[in-house]
Structure formats: structure tokens, C-alpha cells
Amino acid sequence: MDNDALSLFAINSSRDFGARVAEKLSVSLGEHQEQEFEDGEHKSRPLVNVRNKDVFVIQSLYSDANRSVNDKLCRLLFFLGALRDASAKTITAVIPYLAYARKDKKTKSRDPVTTRYVATLFEAIGIDRIVTLDVHNLAAFQNAFRCRSEHLEATPLFVNYFATQLQQEDKIAVVSPDAGGIKRAETFRARLAQRLNKDIPFGFMEKARSKGVLTAGRIFGDVTGCHVIIIDDMISTGGTLYHAARNCKACGAKTVMAAATHGLYVGNANRVLAGNELDKIIVTDSIPPFRLDEQLVKNKLVVLSTAGLFAEAIKHIHTGGSLVELLKIQSS
Numbered sequence: 001m002d003n004d005a006l007s008l009f010a011i012n013s014s015r016d017f018g019a020r021v022a023e024k025l026s027v028s029l030g031e032h033q034e035q036e037f038e039d040g041e042h043k044s045r046p047l048v049n050v051r052n053k054d055v056f057v058i059q060s061l062y063s064d065a066n067r068s069v070n071d072k073l074c075r076l077l078f079f080l081g082a083l084r085d086a087s088a089k090t091i092t093a094v095i096p097y098l099a100y101a102r103k104d105k106k107t108k109s110r111d112p113v114t115t116r117y118v119a120t121l122f123e124a125i126g127i128d129r130i131v132t133l134d135v136h137n138l139a140a141f142q143n144a145f146r147c148r149s150e151h152l153e154a155t156p157l158f159v160n161y162f163a164t165q166l167q168q169e170d171k172i173a174v175v176s177p178d179a180g181g182i183k184r185a186e187t188f189r190a191r192l193a194q195r196l197n198k199d200i201p202f203g204f205m206e207k208a209r210s211k212g213v214l215t216a217g218r219i220f221g222d223v224t225g226c227h228v229i230i231i232d233d234m235i236s237t238g239g240t241l242y243h244a245a246r247n248c249k250a251c252g253a254k255t256v257m258a259a260a261t262h263g264l265y266v267g268n269a270n271r272v273l274a275g276n277e278l279d280k281i282i283v284t285d286s287i288p289p290f291r292l293d294e295q296l297v298k299n300k301l302v303v304l305s306t307a308g309l310f311a312e313a314i315k316h317i318h319t320g321g322s323l324v325e326l327l328k329i330q331s332s
Contacts, residue, residue: 006318007050007088011059011076013067017096017285017307018058024311030055034075044079051087054318058310061099062264062287069099073118077125084126092129092317093122094310096286097262101132104140119144131313133286133306134233134261150323152313154261154284155188157304158231161282162259163195166227171254172196173226175219176204177244185231188259192229201226205244219244224252232260235283237267245277255279265291273300 009030010018022029031047059076063069076093083091103114115137122130122145129148135141142149166172174192176185182204193200203221228248230241235258245256256278263283265273270293273281282302283289289297316326 005053005089006314007046007048007053007055008314009046009055009057009079011044011057011072011079013064013072014059014096016288017060020305020307021058021094021311021314024308025314032079042075042078044075045082046079046086049086050083052089054090054092055083055088056092056094056314056317057083058094058096060096060286062097064290073099073121077121080122080127081125090128091126092131092314093127094314095130095132096284096306096310098130098132098135098141101135101137101141104137104144115140116144119146123147129317131310131317133284133309136233150313150317152306152309152323154304154306154309155184155191157284157306157309158188158259158282159191159195161302161304162192162229162257166196168196168198171226172198173201173203173221173223173228173253175202175221175223175228175230175244175248177230177232177240179204179206181232184233188229188231205247219247219251222251223248226253228253228256230256230258232258234262234264235260235269235273235281236264238265238269238272241281242272242275242277249277257282259283262286263289263292265289270296 007030008022008027009032012034018029032044033047034044036042057080059072061069061072080091080093100114100118106113127147129150130145131150133152134154138151174185174189176182186202189200189202201221203219203223205219230244235241241258248256257280258278259282261284264287274296280302281300284304284306286306289301312326313323316323
């Protein structure tokens with residue numbers, strides 16, 4: 001790989017994650033400036049030459065104590081624009097957690113389709129490609145962006161983890177917490193079954209949500225005596241996982257573990273996730289677990305690194321390699 005033709009930046013709020021990706025790539029993060037002004041405005045710019053280079057910028061779009069998701073989005077867009085003006089050859093936005101991806105269709109009269117609006121902002125600023133991880137609705141993501149869009153999956157990371165934690169003789173079941181996540185959970189189930197060389201049953205929970213109120217129903221599928229793995233794309237308040245885990249335990253599950261790519265942990269997530277319903281929670285580092293109590297993180301949370309996955313994706317894009325082949329390798 002020609003490192004001289006590649007520049008990697010990380011916006012300050014994602015610098016720790018960016019440093020881990022840079023280490024995997026054996027490159028240094030590009031120096032840049034983020035300057036604040038007294039009236040709340042700001043500017044950012046690269047401090048190194050990016051002319052005719054493939055430039056990758058890392059920023060995960062979630063709110064924290066210092067920056068709102070809107071502030072992070074705005075700062076990322078401005079920096080991407082500065083790179084375009086500085087004559088970068090190509091510009092790729094690397095966004096482990098993509099904000100507004102859940103609002104991908106109209107559910108009420110005159111509803112916004114925010115996923116498409118965010119895509120328009122990135123395209124207007126002139127990026128060539130976006131790379132993200134496990135969006136809520138893959139079809140909506142791919143249809144929203146007109147630039148090249150690359151979608152990475154955490155499924156191989158979860159398969160690798162559970163394959164080392166569970167024994168071939170263990171009775172295992174995989175459950176989707178709602179009908180909408182069946183395809184995601186079934187993909188994980190099939191890969192784990194292949195890895196462990198055993199049949200693994202599948203189930204899902206009835207769920208309905210109206211005006212923010214969750215109604216959980218029955219578990220379809222036999223989980224009696226099983227180590228149950230609940231698969232989802234994200235944890236928000238934790239309510240869906242709580243109800244699914246409680247219902248699995250009521251149906252005779254031996255243990256219940258949850259695996260979700262993105263951990264937001266908003267609202268009453270600390271209280272909900274601290275109960276005995278869930279024995280373990282496995283997430284990726286797309287969002288650090290800063291909202292969770294330290295004791296909960298210590299006792300129940302396992303965080304899997306995606307730095308290697310993003311590093312390999314950047315390497316394949318830069319060298320013209322196939323991301324399809326990368327995902328096959330990750331899954332094997």
C-alpha cells in the first residue's frame with residue numbers, strides 16, 4: 001500500500017478511535033486544526049498537504065457531553081469541504097455510527113425523510129464515498145446516497161466472539177427482538193451454526209411501537225434450556241432487549257446474551273440493562289459506553305474493536321481491492 005498517497009484524519013471527538021485505525025494501517029493521523037470562536041462558530045482545516053491524495057476522515061456521529069450530533073455533523077461537513085478546496089484527489093467519510101439513519105421513511109403526515117437529507121448534505125460538500133457500519137435499514141441507506149456507499153458489518157466480529165465463548169455441545173438459540181430484524185439475526189445464526197458445525201434454532205419476538213410506547217409480545221421459537229443470543233443493530237433505551245430477554249427467561253432460557261453493533265444507552269438504559277434479564281451485553285466500539293455506570297460496564301459489557309475492520313476497508317478502497325472479498329474473509 002502506498003502510504004504516501006493516503007491521508008487519514010480524525011475529527012477531535014473521534015480521535016481515540018481514529019488513532020486505533022491509524023495504528024492498524026501503520027500510518028499517522030494527519031495534523032489538523034479545529035478552532036473555536038467567541039460567538040460559537042468554528043473552523044477546521046488540514047495542516048498538511050492533501051493535494052492529489054486519497055483522504056479518509058473518521059468521525060462517529062453521536063451526541064456526548066461536549067458535542068451534539070448536529071455539531072459533530074456540521075464540523076465534519078466543514079472539514080470535508082476544506083479538503084475538497086485543498087485539492088484532495090478523493091474524499092471518503094468514514095462514519096462508524098451514522099446519525100439520522102433510523103428516520104428513513106415517512107411514518108406520519110408530512111414527516112421528514114432525514115436519511116435522505118443527510119445524504120444530500122454530504123453529496124453537496126463534494127465527498128466521493130461514505131463508509132459506515134450496520135445502518136438500521138441498508139436498502140434506505142443505499143438508496144439515499146448517490147455517491148459511492150460502503151456498508152460494513154459487525155456480524156463476523158460477533159460470530160468470532162461467541163464461537164470462542166460457547167462450546168459445541170451447548171444448546172444455543174438466536175432470537176431477533178422484532179420481526180424487522182429477522183434477516184440480520186438469521187444471517188448471524190447461519191454463520192455461527194456453520195462456524196460451530198451444529199444446528200442452531202431461531203426465534204423472534206412480537207413487537208409493536210406507537211407514539212413511543214413499546215408493546216412486546218410472545219417469543220416464537222423454542223428457547224428452553226438454551227443459551228440465547230439476541231441480535232440487534234443498536235441499543236437505545238434498552239427497552240426492546242429487556243422485554244426480549246425477560247420473555248426468553250420466562251420461556252426457560254438458561255442464559256440470555258445480547259449483541260448489538262451500536263450502544264447509545266439513552267433514557268433509562270442503565271436501570272433497564274442492570275437487571276437480571278440480560279446476563280451479558282456485547283457491542284462494538286462505534287460509540288464508547290460513556291453513558292453507562294462503571295459497574296455495569298465492568299460486570300456485563302463486552303466491547304469489540306472495529307478498528308481492524310475499518311482499517312482493512314480503507315486499505316481495500318485505497319488500493320482498489322474488493323470490499324465484497326473483504327467481507328467474505330471477515331466472515332470465514
